[in-house]
Amino acid sequence: MNRGQFIAILVGLVGVIGVVVALNSGSNEPAQASTASEGAVAQTNDSSDVGDNPDSLADPNADSTADEKAPVEPTANAPENLGPAMDLVDLDGWLQTDATALSDFDGQVKILQFWTFSCHNCTATIPYLQDIYATYEPQGLEIIGVHAPEFDFERDPAAVQEAAERLGVTWPIALDTDKLNFRAWQDRRFWPRTFVIDANGDVRFNHIGEGKYDELEATVAYLIENGGS
Amino acid sequence: MIDLLVEGFETALFPCSLVLLAPGVAAAVTARQESAAALTGYVTTVIVVGWLRFSGQIGDIGIPIVAMAFALAAALLVVPLIRRINLVSAAGGGVAGVAAAALWEPCVGAEFGGLLSDLTGRGVVGVFLMGVYLVGIMAPLAIVGAVLHLIPNPFLLPARPFMMVAGSAFFAVLAVATATGVINSVISKLVELSITV
Numbered sequence: 001m002n003r004g005q006f007i008a009i010l011v012g013l014v015g016v017i018g019v020v021v022a023l024n025s026g027s028n029e030p031a032q033a034s035t036a037s038e039g040a041v042a043q044t045n046d047s048s049d050v051g052d053n054p055d056s057l058a059d060p061n062a063d064s065t066a067d068e069k070a071p072v073e074p075t076a077n078a079p080e081n082l083g084p085a086m087d088l089v090d091l092d093g094w095l096q097t098d099a100t101a102l103s104d105f106d107g108q109v110k111i112l113q114f115w116t117f118s119c120h121n122c123t124a125t126i127p128y129l130q131d132i133y134a135t136y137e138p139q140g141l142e143i144i145g146v147h148a149p150e151f152d153f154e155r156d157p158a159a160v161q162e163a164a165e166r167l168g169v170t171w172p173i174a175l176d177t178d179k180l181n182f183r184a185w186q187d188r189r190f191w192p193r194t195f196v197i198d199a200n201g202d203v204r205f206n207h208i209g210e211g212k213y214d215e216l217e218a219t220v221a222y223l224i225e226n227g228g229s
Numbered sequence: 230m231i232d233l234l235v236e237g238f239e240t241a242l243f244p245c246s247l248v249l250l251a252p253g254v255a256a257a258v259t260a261r262q263e264s265a266a267a268l269t270g271y272v273t274t275v276i277v278v279g280w281l282r283f284s285g286q287i288g289d290i291g292i293p294i295v296a297m298a299f300a301l302a303a304a305l306l307v308v309p310l311i312r313r314i315n316l317v318s319a320a321g322g323g324v325a326g327v328a329a330a331a332l333w334e335p336c337v338g339a340e341f342g343g344l345l346s347d348l349t350g351r352g353v354v355g356v357f358l359m360g361v362y363l364v365g366i367m368a369p370l371a372i373v374g375a376v377l378h379l380i381p382n383p384f385l386l387p388a389r390p391f392m393m394v395a396g397s398a399f400f401a402v403l404a405v406a407t408a409t410g411v412i413n414s415v416i417s418k419l420v421e422l423s424i425t426v
Contacts, residue, residue: 118424120243121336150245150334152417188283190337190345191245209342 072214074221082203085112085195088146090180095161097172102144107199109136109223111143111216114182114193116150117163121210122192126167128213132220133171139224143171148182150191196220199228233358236340237365244420245336246366249275251419252299252329252403253370256322257377259306259396261389264374266315267306267322272367274326276360279333284348284355290331296408298328303400307393325400328407 088102099105111129115122133143145164149155155177164173176182179189186193196205196219205219223229240246253271260267281287305321308314337345341362348355406412 118244118420119336121338124338150336151420152414153421188285188345189334190342191334192337207342208345209337209339211339211342 072217072221074225075215075218078226079196079204079219079222081198082206085197085201085203086181086185088174088176088181089184090178092175092177093157095157095164095173095175096170099172102174105142105144106201107228108140108142109199109220109228110197111141111220112146112195112197113143114146114148114176114185114191116148116154116191117160117167118151118154119191123167124210125192125194125213126169128216129171130168132213132217135217136220136224137171140228141220141224144174145169145171146174146176146181148176148179148191196223198223202229230358230361233340233344233362234365236338237362238368239365240336240338240341241366241369243336244423245334247420247423248332248334248416249329249363249366250369252302252325252400253322253367254373255396255399256302256306256325257370257374259393259400260309260318260322261377261392263309263315263318264377266319268370268374270319270321270323271326271329272363272370274323275330275333275367276356276363278327278330279363280348280356280359282330283345283359286349290327292407292410295328295331296404298324298331299400299404299407302328303397303404306400307397309393328403332407332412 094100129143133141147160153159157175160173160175183189190208192209194207194216195203196216198204204223205216241250253268256267256271257264302321302325305317305324308317344358344362351358403412406415
């Protein structure tokens with residue numbers, strides 16, 4: 001490939017990006033509802049009749065906006081039941097709790113998130129989870145952060161504890177050091193992965209990645225208001 | 230759509246993209262003035278295999294296959310030392326891309342998460358959007374490729390045969406590290422180093 005051909009390819013790439021930009025500016029395609037089909041945990045999640053803009057939830061780290069944030073309304077309809085949640089098995093321990101098993105939280109509404117502390121997208125969700133935890137923990141919500149390390153240096157429980165303190169993670173952490181649960185719960189594996197489990201142990205929300213914070217909170221709000229299920 | 234591209238650009242800065250970027254840089258360096266061909270092959274197969282995996286069309290690619298793919302890339306990318314053939318460089322990059330995409334376990338932002346939630350349902354558009362995101366992540370490779378292609382001066386870069394042998398050796402090491410399971414420790418050390426730096 002000579003220099004001319006190489007430059008032609010570069011120009012072509014710039015052209016493609018230009019078309020992408022032009023198409024994007026000409027459409028306001030709404031974000032898609034979560035319809036993940038995953039493992040034994042979930043089939044679909046059509047509970048998308050609530051707001052879907054991750055930016056619409058004020059940054060809870062910003063004092064003024066956090067104080068002024070309007071409470072998220074519960075979903076009008078019951079969030080779809082995506083089937084029973086799997087158990088957490090062969091864990092390497094727990095941090096920040098006396099619990100020793102997921103069953104210790106039976107009867108509670110739970111947010112269960114697979115995360116790891118060096119994952120930027122995981123840590124970006126923490127302020128939103130802190131906000132939800134502050135609002136709903138007194139009403140019975142529990143958050144369980146299942147720490148599934150991506151890299152070897154994240155495997156040390158002391159490093160996880162240090163990161164939790166640094167990042168402001170105050171909820172229980174389950175150590176899934178060998179990622180057995182991370183793999184079992186997901187056919188396709190991503191960080192972060194967030195589930196809401198109702199008081200009966202059924203999955204009511206399943207989301208890949210950041211975002212959908214309003215939908216997450218609305219699901220929690222619905223379940224809390226309706227006795228957990 | 231532009232948000233997806235921008236999110237890809239941003240993700241290139243984070244450790245979980247290293248497994249995609251490091252083999253791409255190595256392929257470009259090894260192929261040197263055929264870097265465009267090697268990177269075209271690399272990016273294309275990363276997009277295709279990434280889509281196949283995350284849309285559920287295929288399951289996990291076994292570690293032995295990944296190791297063999299790295300070994301094959303090592304062999305293919307050193308062939309132009311004997312005779313320069315763009316197609317061979319493209320194939321070497323392509324095979325390396327298959328291996329890298331097989332190892333990739335992504336950290337996911339809001340835009341990519343939205344795409345992944347309905348990747349299968351979007352059909353061909355899903356492949357295109359996956360490509361947009363991955364082009365964003367792999368944008369640094371275009372810079373590496375352009376520099377290597379436009380600066381052939383041997384006084385600025387080590388001699389071509391040395392670069393090709395070194396690059397090929399990198400893929401051979403990746404093959405052995407993948408087969409023995411050491412690759413996780415290697416990547417972890419690289420990430421730890423990058424965070425420290």
